[in-house]
Amino acid sequence: MVGGERHYSIKILSTGLTGTVETAGGMAIGNAARFSEHAGPIDTLIAIGGDGAVAPQPPEVYQWLRERAPYIRRITSICTGAFILAGAGLLNGRRVATHWLWCDLLQSRYKHLKVDRDPIFIKEGKFYTTAGVTAGIDLSLALVEEDLGHATAASIARILVLFLRRPGGQSQYSSLLAQQEDIDNERMRDLPAWAKAHLHQKLDVAQLAKAAAMGLRTFMRQFKAQFDMTPARWIQSIRVEAAMQHLEDRTLSIGKIARLTGFRDEQALRRAFVQQIGVTPKQYRERFGELDGSHDAASEPADQLSTGVLEDSVPQASLSPTVL
Numbered sequence: 001m002v003g004g005e006r007h008y009s010i011k012i013l014s015t016g017l018t019g020t021v022e023t024a025g026g027m028a029i030g031n032a033a034r035f036s037e038h039a040g041p042i043d044t045l046i047a048i049g050g051d052g053a054v055a056p057q058p059p060e061v062y063q064w065l066r067e068r069a070p071y072i073r074r075i076t077s078i079c080t081g082a083f084i085l086a087g088a089g090l091l092n093g094r095r096v097a098t099h100w101l102w103c104d105l106l107q108s109r110y111k112h113l114k115v116d117r118d119p120i121f122i123k124e125g126k127f128y129t130t131a132g133v134t135a136g137i138d139l140s141l142a143l144v145e146e147d148l149g150h151a152t153a154a155s156i157a158r159i160l161v162l163f164l165r166r167p168g169g170q171s172q173y174s175s176l177l178a179q180q181e182d183i184d185n186e187r188m189r190d191l192p193a194w195a196k197a198h199l200h201q202k203l204d205v206a207q208l209a210k211a212a213a214m215g216l217r218t219f220m221r222q223f224k225a226q227f228d229m230t231p232a233r234w235i236q237s238i239r240v241e242a243a244m245q246h247l248e249d250r251t252l253s254i255g256k257i258a259r260l261t262g263f264r265d266e267q268a269l270r271r272a273f274v275q276q277i278g279v280t281p282k283q284y285r286e287r288f289g290e291l292d293g294s295h296d297a298a299s300e301p302a303d304q305l306s307t308g309v310l311e312d313s314v315p316q317a318s319l320s321p322t323v324l
Contacts, residue, residue: 007148013038015061024051035064042072044143049079049133054102062088074143076128078136085127086110096129097122187212188226195238199262203235235262240276243269247285254281 014021014032021029045068047053065088069075077085082098083106085091092112103117116122121130121139130139137160145153183189194211195203208231209219220231227234239261246257258269266281273281 011038011042015058035061042068044074044076045072047075047077047081047084049077049081049083049099051080053080054083054105057084057087065090072126074126074128076130076139076143078130078139079133080106082106082129083109085129086113091127091129094124094127095122096124096127097131097135098129099132183226185222185226187214188222192238195235196242199239199242200260201262203262205231208235236272237276239263239269240272243273243281244277244284247281250285254285257281 012021012029012032013035015035016032017034019030019032021032023029061084065085069088069090075085075090077098079099080102082091082096083102086096086106086109091110093114095114095116096106097116097119098106100117103115107113107115119131120135121128121142123142128139128143130136141153141157144156191208191212195208198211201207205220206216208223209216212219212222214222223231223234229237242261243257243263246252246260247254252260254269255266258264258266261269263269263272270280273279273284277284
C-alpha cells in the first residue's frame, strides 16, 4: 500500500502440495498456491532463496519456469533463489549475483553463468539477481522506483527507516575487515584495523610491513597468502569503504572526504569509486541522501501488478521479501 492505494497484488506459489510453506526457522507462510495451478498472468516473478533453493528442483518446476518465462515482464531471485532460475536455464550466459557464501557452488554447478561475488544485485535485461536476503530489500526498492517513481520508493524507504537504496554495484559486505576471521597470524589480522586508523597517512608496502613488524619479503609473502590482492589495491579498497561511510552522513564535502581518507584529491577518489563500485561519490551520496522532493512520482497510478513469489516446499532459510 502506498498512500492508501494498492499497487501490487502478491501471490505466493509453492512447489509443495499443501497451501502452507514451512521455513527453516519453524514459521509457516500460508495462503500459498501450487505453482502448476496458477493460471493468471505474472508481472514479476521472485524466486526466493534458502537451503531448499540450493537443492535441484523437480523437473516439472524447471519446465514450468521455461514455459512461463517469455510471458513474464520481470524475473528476479533473492539470495540462493538464483539456483532455481539457473536450474531452469534462464540465466545461461548472464552475469548473476548470489550470497557470497554460495558463489563458488553456483559457478561450479552452472558453467554457463558469469557469477559475480561482489554486487548486492545485478540487472541484465529483465533478469535481476541479488546477494543475501537483505539485498532483496534494495532490489524491491529499485523495482518500486522503476514502476512508481523515485518519490514513491523514497517514501517507502523512509517509512521503513532505510536508505533509499544501495546501488547494485556496492559490495555485499565489508570484505576487507571480514577477512580478519580467516587470518591466523595475529599481526596480519590486526592490519586492517590499523590501516583504517591511519588512512590519512601515506600507506606504502614499507609502512604496512613495519606496522605488521615483519621484514619486507616476509610481509609480501604473508600478505599475498592472506589477502590475495596487491597491497595497493587493498589499501584503495579500505579507503573507498571509509569514504562511503563519510558520504552517507552528508556532513563533509567530497573534497574533505578525499583528504580524510588519504586520496590525493577529489578526482582520485572519484576514479577509485567508479572502479570499485561503479558509481561516482556524488551519485553514491545522492542515493543515500535526504529526500528533497525533486523527483516526482508517476503522474498516473500504476495498474495492479501481479507478483508471483516462487517458494520451495522444503524448509527455507530466508523469508519472502514481499515488502513491495
